Amino acid sequence: MKAELTPNKRSVRSFLEGRKAQKIKMLVLGQHMNDGWLAKIFIYYLLSIVAFLYLQPFFYMITTMLKDLTDLLDPTVKWIPRSIDWSNLERAFKGLKYPESLLNTTTIALFGSLIQVLVCGMTGYALARLKFPGKSIFFGLVFLTFLIPPQIIIIPLYVIFSKLGWLNTPFVFLIPALFGQGLKSALFIIIFRQFFRSLPKALEEAALIDGATVIRMFFRIIMPLSLPACLVVFLFSFVWYWNEFYLTSFFLINDFTPLSIRLGSLETVIYGPNPVAEAKALNPVTEGTKMAGAFLIVFPPLLLYMVAQRWFVEGIERTGVVD
Amino acid sequence: MNPVIQSNESRPESNEKSELRSRKRAKFLFRWNEYGMGYLFMLPWIIGFLVFMAFPICWSLYLTFNKVRFTGEGFKYEWIGLQNYRDALLKDNEYGVQIIAFFQQMILILPIIIIFALLVAILLNQNFPGRFIYRAIFFLPVIFSTGQVLTELFQQGAGDVPFISQYGIDTFVEENFSSSLAEPIISLLSMIIIILWSSGVQILIFIAGFQTVSRTIYEAVRIDGASPWESFWKITLPSIVPFIALNLLYTTVDLFTSPINPVMEQIRKHMFNVSTGYGYASALAWFYFLLIIVIIALMLWFLNSSNRKRRYTA
DSSP states (O other): OHHHHHHHHHHHHHHHHSHHHHHHHHHHHOSSSSSSHHHHHHHHHHHHHHHHHHHHHHHHHHHHHHOOHHHHHOTTOOSSOSSOOOHHHHHHHHHTTHHHHHHHHHHHHHHHHHHHHHHHHHHHHHHHTOOOTTHHHHHHHHHHHHHSOHHHHHHHHHHHHHHHTOTTSTHHHHHHHHTTOSTTHHHHHHHHHHHHHHSOHHHHHHHHHTTOOHHHHIIIIIHHHTHHHHHHHHHHHHHHHHHOOTTHHHHOOSSSOOHHHHHHTHHHHHHOOOTTGGGTOOOHHHHHHHHHHHHHHHHHHHHHHHHHHHHHHHHHHHHTSOO | OHHHHHHHHHSOGGGHHHHHHHHHHHHHHHHHHHHHHHHHHHHHHHHHIIIIIIHHHHHHHHHHTEEEEEETTEEEEEEOTTHHHHIIIIIOTTHHHHHHHHHHHHHHHHHHHHHHHHHHHHHHHSOOTTHHHHHHHHHTHHHHSSHHHHHHHHHTTTTOOHHHHHTTHHHHHHHHSOHHHHHHHHHHHHTHHHHHHTTHHHHHHHHHHHHTSOHHHHHHHHHTTOOHHHHIIIIIHHHTHHHHHHHHHHHHHHHHTOTTOHHHHHHHHHHTOTTTHHHHHHHHHHHHHHHHHHHHHHHHHHHHHHHHHHHHHO
């Protein structure tokens, strides 16, 4: 027995010290523990769990939307509905007056964010590169506007807008954006400023020596070079305008109503006033329709994000939102 | 500049004074030309700031010292000095409690978001195939983590994690902490996903932060025999301290202005309350704002000093 074991042991040891075993070890554990299979499987595992938790409300939205009434009332049906029911989606589509309000929301989001890219770009450029007295004070003010809670200024703004007759028109969002006071404009100005500061100065100097004016240089050289930053700002701004609810609920209640307002009143539009709505109680009957409405709202920016996400994430890394 | 100086030297001395003056004027004109460009680029923002920011802010500050009534013809003011603030801090039995509750929540939420974002960012920063898909997933919430959709999901309790009640975590918390501490923790657990959802931007900031640490440092440390674990604590973490501070700052601002924040709701409620009125609501908002400013100032100081330290050691 003993005689048999020793050569076996020896062969195991020689195998372990051999090249093949080393290779396998390299594959599984990697050179530094964090680049082998084991680490990769671990990363996939962890990320998948967190990603699932992360996406859970989204899954909830989709499954609830597809449930019919019996499934909604049945607590044993949790994730997978027994039968797929499209009537929720239809009802929400009608209740939101989807085509019309989609157009309204798109108008605000698209034009608002295009204007913001331009104006915040200009302001950011002035703060990053141009010389003028009081620059640091202006930058401080920009930062301050980022911190101001909207509640402080909402009533004065309401009065101003109503005097100008802008209420219930897209101007309430587009005109402030034109003057650099759109949604989170301060953040975008700061993003642009950081990005412009990372561009090489030699380019601008060369353009100036060649006789370009600052304005020409800005539109011909600087803006085209900062496409990643523009994209990031555009997408952020688009999504934030798209989802904006607080200001909208003051300024755009009649006539020109965007999706977010319609979602808020969807339940009453379809099912009539809910006697328990005041207590924010859950009504399982209307839940499916509300989720369908939410899905209809989220869907267009989701599509946009799917198309643009690659540049988006890269762009953020390159803009140095950071620094 | 140079040719001017040279020509100046070659001229007789009597002309020097007028020459100097015209040179000064030219310099002045040149400089103001440049400044003018700066102001031109800033002009839209300056107008917007004055009309849509500064004016409303001053107006609402004025309102806080008044009792405001909204009548058919417009606002009716009645000067009452600091009464609104006194009422808010001493009389109002909801406002103070909610501010304290909010701070309690914030102290708990801040580290959750920062640590979660840091962990996810570390994982996403590893080199593995398909990380683009994961990055896309973790940034997805930014799309709908704002506005009405979020509120809707929040009301439905979709932000709950199933295993919290399954594994009895909530009862564990209740048994092991005092009731004043257990309550905010449980309310946090019930909306943990919604909280984690607001860390999309933070994850990206961290990922971008990792990119600023140069690879050569890691290589050098590896050759010296450090494990990845050590190199994380000794290299990565110290060099992203500014980004942690930045994330703290961003998260604080985000939480302060988030729509599900109880203080915001309180302000909104008083805005349309006839007996207290908009003046009182403004006072609440202003006091809240001043608190933010103090906290942000402290954080900026931290950010600055950590930056300075980093430069010093580098």
